[in-house]
Amino acid sequence: MKGKYTVGILIGILLMAVGASFYFIMQFFENNPTQPQHPTGYIEGIIIDIQDTTILVVGGLTADEAKNMSVDEALATENEATWFSMTMDQRSRLKLFDEVKVGYTALDESYPARGTAKTIENLNE
Numbered sequence: 001m002k003g004k005y006t007v008g009i010l011i012g013i014l015l016m017a018v019g020a021s022f023y024f025i026m027q028f029f030e031n032n033p034t035q036p037q038h039p040t041g042y043i044e045g046i047i048i049d050i051q052d053t054t055i056l057v058v059g060g061l062t063a064d065e066a067k068n069m070s071v072d073e074a075l076a077t078e079n080e081a082t083w084f085s086m087t088m089d090q091r092s093r094l095k096l097f098d099e100v101k102v103g104y105t106a107l108d109e110s111y112p113a114r115g116t117a118k119t120i121e122n123l124n125e
Contacts, residue, residue, distance in 0.1 A: 039103025039118045043082055047098050048074045053091050055100075056083050056112065063097045081112035090120050099123040 045059035046066040056071065060079035075081055084102055094100065103119035 038105075040105050041107075042101055042103050043080060044099070044101045044123070045080065045082075047094060047096055047100060048081075050091075050094070050096055053088060054083055054085050055091075055094065055117075056081065057100060057102055058112075063099060066097055075112060078111075082107060083112055083114045084117040084120075085115075086117040086120065090117060093122065094120065 043057055043059060045057040046061050046063055047055050048058045048061075048066055048069075049056040049071045056074075058066070058074045058077070058079050058081045060077065061069075061074065066074060069077075082102070082104075084104070099122075101121040101123055102117050103121075104115040105118055107113040107115040
């Protein structure tokens, strides 16, 4: 009888330890700032300029209009414009004058704005 009682207590302690470990692991991944964050806003527009891992997205233009404008002329239209930094993988799937929808978490308040692309959807595909 004494052995069954001891085994029961040990199994209970083991289950509590596994549950606590699972809980703390989940809390770590939920609150870890290095984990990918979901976008809080989106911008749709045309890629007007590409520099390494940075793109300039301007809204309110068609691809044909953008092809006939310089970067300065596109910015002079005062449409929504944002420089987005991104990963090399995101960059490899884009080209000049693609229509894109970019998800972001925060933008600075300059013109053109600056931010980091969390998601990029190519609307031409």
